[in-house]
Amino acid sequence: MAVVNFLPKQYEKDKKHTINHNYLQQQFSDCDAILKKIKQVVIEGDFTLGSAVDAFEDRFKKITQTKYAIGVGNGTDALFLSLKALGVNEGDEVITTPFTFYSTVGAIVTAGGKPVFVDIGDDYNIDANKIEEKITKRTKVILPVHWAGKPCAMDKIRGIAKSYGLYIVEDACHAIQATYDGQPAGNLGDIGCFSFHPLKNLNIWGDGGIITTNSDTLAEALRLLRNHGLKERDECVRFAYNSRLDTIQAVVADHLLNKIDYITQSRISNVEYLDKHLKKFSQITIPHREPHIKQVYHLYSIRCEKRDALKAFLNENGIDAKIHYPVPIHLQPAAKYLGYKRGDFPNCEQIAAQTLSLPVHEFISQKDLDVMVESISNFYV
Ligand SMILES: Cc1ncc(COP(=O)(O)O)c(C=O)c1O
DSSP states (O other): OOOOOOOOHHHHHHHTSOOSSOHHHHHHOHHHHHHHHHHHHHHTOOBBSSSHHHHHHHHHHHTTTTHHHEEESSSSHHHHHHHTTTTTTTTTTOOOOOSSSSHHHHHHHHTTTTEEOOBTTTSSSOOGGGGGGGGGGTEEEEBBBBBGGGOHHHHHHHHHHHHOOOOOEEEOOOOOOEEEETTTTTSSEEEEEEOOEEEEEOSSOOOOOEEEEEEEEHHHHHHHHBTEEEETTEOSSSSOOOOOOHHHHHHHHHHHHHHHHHHHHHHHHHHHHHHHHHHTTTEEEEEOTTTTTOOOOOOOOEEETTTTHHHHHHTTBBEEEEEEOOOOOGGSGGGGGGGGOTTTHHHHHHHHHEEEEEEOOOOOOOOHHHHHHHHHHHHHH
16 A cells, blocks of 8 residues: 555644644744744855754753753654664663654664563553563663653652663653653653654744753764764764754744743643543543642643543534544554564553543633533533
């Protein structure tokens, strides 16, 4: 079967809803200020690692409170390059979750590593209590995913990494401005990875990502890895990749960074409202919220009885309820060679069968929130 670009059809489908996950048209309805800055890039012609990239990196590292931030082509490359910087090679094992976007595992596999899955807990994150039993002589990295913008149990994970001499690469693609015990995501392990894909909390006009670290040596390796191994224009110190954050995209990211506090706070307020009203339904399970963790709700995912029927009902009523994601990674065709089977990660499989995401971004109004609560109420009566 031919592989086709399925996204144009998806965009059309999404536009039919009135309460949408996709808010890009509103977000960039007034884009003149950005275009003006981009015009300057065009005039100057510094499209590749121009000064806007350095300026954005400097601002981003303040968010993560890390020594370094290194702009790259996208979140997947951020993960891939991080694993490469840590020396992951053929056969090295990387412990992660089967409940993630495909790219977490894609990055491990394309770096030459073997993904080793650990089941998730009720909060959709890797169950830190089950990590140790999966550690072998080949384990090199633990790769926790801060799913939906909730940092994983990093105290426990850091303790395990320390006692076994393992690295931690955080998949913080959902987690800009999230904190664990007050410490920012992206600064909870050896390396943090972020995505600026158009539907992430900080989003740009295409693809982009950033890597954060406090390590001088890792930062140096990552700067080489993203730019052909070049130390200077005519000095290549290692053969490497081409994965740079475009100057134009850095301009967009930098512009939106002015709004990030508002973006995060809106998501948190919307979730607080939905939590308060939806916890009344016995058919809905809301993940436990923990006071020492600041979640940023890239997704608002709850567990629902009769999930598929509820989703269809909400969609018919103009609400873009989505499933992130219905089939866990270990059951995807791409993972067949790893030998996992249904039943291997029961919590993950159960959550995949019940989870439903509702839009909570900064353009969701009070009326939208009320419509969502009322529609759910109408479904369950
Ligand atoms: C958890 C997670 N990790 C990594 C990525 C990869 O980011 P990108 O699309 O920028 O490559 C994504 C999303 O797209 C994601 O959701």
